[in-house]
Amino acid sequence: xxxxxxxxxxxxxxEAIVSKLRWNGFDLISKHRVPKPYRxxxxxxxxxxxxxxxxxxxxxxxxxxxxxxxAIILLDRSSSTIYMQxxxxxxxxxxxxxxxxxxxxxxxxxLGEIVGKMHLRxxxxxxxTTSNVILDETExxxxxxxxxxxxxxxxEELAVDIHLLDRSLESAHHKIRERFMKHFLLGYSKxxxxxxxxxxxxxxxxxxxxxxxxxxxx
Amino acid sequence: xxxxxxxxxxxxxAHTLGFGIVSTTGKILANVNYVYKPKEGGIHPRxxxxxxxxxxxxxxxxxxxxxxxxxxxxxxxxxxxxxxxGPCLRVGATLARALALKLNKPLLAVNHGVAHIEIGxxxxxxxxxxxxxxxxxxxxxxxxxxxxxxxxGETLDIAAGNCLDTFGIEAGIGPMxxxxxxxxxxxxxxxxxxxVKGMDVxxxxxxxxxxxxxxxxxxxxxxxxxxxxxxxxxxxxxxERALAFTEKKEILxxxxxxxxxxxxxxxxxxxxxxxxxVYVVPPEYAGDNGAMIAWTGALQLLSGLxxxxxxxGVKPKFRIDEVEVKWRNLNGSK
Numbered sequence: 001x002x003x004x005x006x007x008x009x010x011x012x013x014x015e016a017i018v019s020k021l022r023w024n025g026f027d028l029i030s031k032h033r034v035p036k037p038y039r040x041x042x043x044x045x046x047x048x049x050x051x052x053x054x055x056x057x058x059x060x061x062x063x064x065x066x067x068x069x070x071a072i073i074l075l076d077r078s079s080s081t082i083y084m085q086x087x088x089x090x091x092x093x094x095x096x097x098x099x100x101x102x103x104x105x106x107x108x109x110x111l112g113e114i115v116g117k118m119h120l121r122x123x124x125x126x127x128x129t130t131s132n133v134i135l136d137e138t139e140x141x142x143x144x145x146x147x148x149x150x151x152x153x154x155x156e157e158l159a160v161d162i163h164l165l166d167r168s169l170e171s172a173h174h175k176i177r178e179r180f181m182k183h184f185l186l187g188y189s190k191x192x193x194x195x196x197x198x199x200x201x202x203x204x205x206x207x208x209x210x211x212x213x214x215x216x217x218x
Numbered sequence: 219x220x221x222x223x224x225x226x227x228x229x230x231x232a233h234t235l236g237f238g239i240v241s242t243t244g245k246i247l248a249n250v251n252y253v254y255k256p257k258e259g260g261i262h263p264r265x266x267x268x269x270x271x272x273x274x275x276x277x278x279x280x281x282x283x284x285x286x287x288x289x290x291x292x293x294x295x296x297x298x299x300x301x302x303x304g305p306c307l308r309v310g311a312t313l314a315r316a317l318a319l320k321l322n323k324p325l326l327a328v329n330h331g332v333a334h335i336e337i338g339x340x341x342x343x344x345x346x347x348x349x350x351x352x353x354x355x356x357x358x359x360x361x362x363x364x365x366x367x368x369x370x371g372e373t374l375d376i377a378a379g380n381c382l383d384t385f386g387i388e389a390g391i392g393p394m395x396x397x398x399x400x401x402x403x404x405x406x407x408x409x410x411x412x413x414v415k416g417m418d419v420x421x422x423x424x425x426x427x428x429x430x431x432x433x434x435x436x437x438x439x440x441x442x443x444x445x446x447x448x449x450x451x452x453x454x455x456x457x458e459r460a461l462a463f464t465e466k467k468e469i470l471x472x473x474x475x476x477x478x479x480x481x482x483x484x485x486x487x488x489x490x491x492x493x494x495x496v497y498v499v500p501p502e503y504a505g506d507n508g509a510m511i512a513w514t515g516a517l518q519l520l521s522g523l524x525x526x527x528x529x530x531g532v533k534p535k536f537r538i539d540e541v542e543v544k545w546r547n548l549n550g551s552k
Binding site (some may be wrong): 013014015036037038039042043046047072082126127128129131162163167168170171172174205209 | 370462
C-alpha cells in the first residue's frame with residue numbers, strides 16, 4: 001500500500017481545502033477543514049470538528065437514499081479531513097453559461113428529482129448553489145459539499161435549500177433563472193408530490209419576504 | 219464635462235432624520251443629523267416620526283447654512299424611499315415633495331441600502347467591492363453584478379445589530395457597543411447555535427440561547443464574549459464565502475455595525491487569506507445620515523433616475539436589488 005499523493009489542489013474554498021489525491025491507482029478527494037485565524041481557537045475547533053463528523057454521517061446516509069454524491073472513504077477527525085470518491089466533471093455554475101436551453105431544462109429537471117429524493121430522507125443540503133452541483137461527461141448530476149447540511153423535518157429548512165438555489169441563479173445566472181426553476185420544480189414534485197412541493201414553495205416565499213426587512217428594536 | 223450640480227438629500231427611515239448637501243462631483247457640503255433616542259426599549263415608529271417632524275424645518279435651514287448656499291442653488295431633492303418604517307419614511311418623503319415642488323426641481327427616490335453602499339464607495343474609494351451592510355435593521359451581503367446590487371446573503375430572521383442590541387438591552391447593559399465592550403472582559407466562550415446556510419445567516423436561535431445562558435447564571439461578560447464572537451464569526455464566514463464566490467478583491471463594510479472594532483479585526487484577518495483589501499466606512503457615514511441620500515440622489519440625477527411626485531410613495535420593504543444602478547456605467551467606473 002502506498003501513501004496517498006496530492007496531485008492537485010482543486011479548491012481553496014471559504015471553509016476547506018479540497019485536493020485531488022492519487023492512491024493505489026484511484027483518484028480521491030480530500031476535504032480538509034482549515035483553521036480560521038479570524039475565529040478564536042476554541043470556537044474554531046468546535047465548529048470544524050462538528051462539521052466534519054456531521055458531513056461524514058450525511059454522506060453515508062445519502063448513499064442509502066440513492067442520492068448521487070461522493071462516497072466516503074476515510075474520516076480523520078484529528079485533522080478535520082474527509083477522504084472521498086473523486087467525481088470527474090464540471091460545476092453546474094460553469095456549465096450553465098455554455099449549455100443550450102433544452103439541455104438546461106433536462107438538467108434542471110434531473111436536479112429537481114435528486115433534491116426531491118434527498119428531501120424525502122429529510123436531508124437538507126444547506127448550501128445548494130450552482131457551485132455545489134457537478135455534471136459529469138454523460139451529464140449525470142452529483143451533489144457535493146455537504147458541509148452545511150442538516151437533517152430536519154422542518155419544511156422551512158427544506159425551503160431554504162430551494163431558496164438558496166433560486167438565489168444563486170438570481171445572482172449569477174439571472175437570465176435563465178425562471179426556466180431553470182420551472183423545470184427543477186417539475187422534477188422535484190415528481191418525487192415529493194405536488195402538495196408537498198406547493199407547501200414548500202409557500203415557505204420559500206415567506207423566507208424571501210421575511211429576509212427583506214425585519215426592523216425591530218435598535 | 220457637465221456642470222456640477224447640487225443635491226439635497228433627506229434621510230428618515232428609522233432613528234435618524236438627516237440632511238445632506240452633496241455635489242455631483244462628490245463634494246459633501248453638509249451632513250446634519252438628528253437622532254431620536256427612545257427613553258427605553260426599542261424604537262417606536264410614531265414617536266420617531268414625531269421627532270422627525272419637529273426637526274424637519276430646522277434641519278433644512280441648518281444644512282443650507284452649513285453648505286453656505288441659498289435654496290435656489292439646489293438642483294434636485296432626494297429622499298430615502300425605503301426600506302424603513304412607514305411613519306418615519308413619510309416625514310422625509312413629504313418634506314422632499316414639498317421642497318421639490320416649491321423649488322421646481324427634480325425629485326429623487328433613493329434606496330436606503332444602496333445609499334449606504336454608495337457613500338461607502340465615495341468616502342473610502344472602494345471600486346467594486348463585496349459589501350457587508352450591517353445595521354440595527356439590516357444584514358446583507360451584496361455585490362454589483364449586471365446592473366444591480368445583487369443580494370448574495372442575508373439574514374433569514376433578525377438583523378445582526380438587532381440581535382446584539384436586544385441582547386444588550388435584555389441583559390441590562392444597553393445596546394451596542396456595550397455588549398462588545400463587556401465581551402473584552404469575558405474569559406470563557408460557550409457554544410451557541412452557529413447557523414450559516416450558504417451565504418445566509420440566522421440569529422434568532424442564537425439570541426434565545428444566549429439569554430438562556432444568562433438565566434442559568436453564566437457571567438454576563440462571558441455571554442457577551444460568546445454572542446459577539448459567534449455573531450461576528452458567522453458574518454465573517456459568510457462574507458468569505460461571498461468573496462470566494464464572486465472572486466472580487468475588495469470588501470466594504472457599511473452600516474451602523476461597521477463601527478465594531480472586533481468585527482473589523484476579524485474581517486481584516488479573513489481578507490488577508492484572500493489578498494483582498496478591506497474598506498470601512500468612517501463613523502460619520504456609518505450610521506444613517508443625510509449625506510448618503512444626497513450623494514446617491516446626485517448619482518441618480520446624473521443618470522436620469524428621477525421620479526414624479528405622483529409616483530413618489532414610500533416603500534417600507536424596498537429591496538436593494540430592485541434598483542437599476544445605471545450610474546456605475548458612467549465615467550468608466552465599473
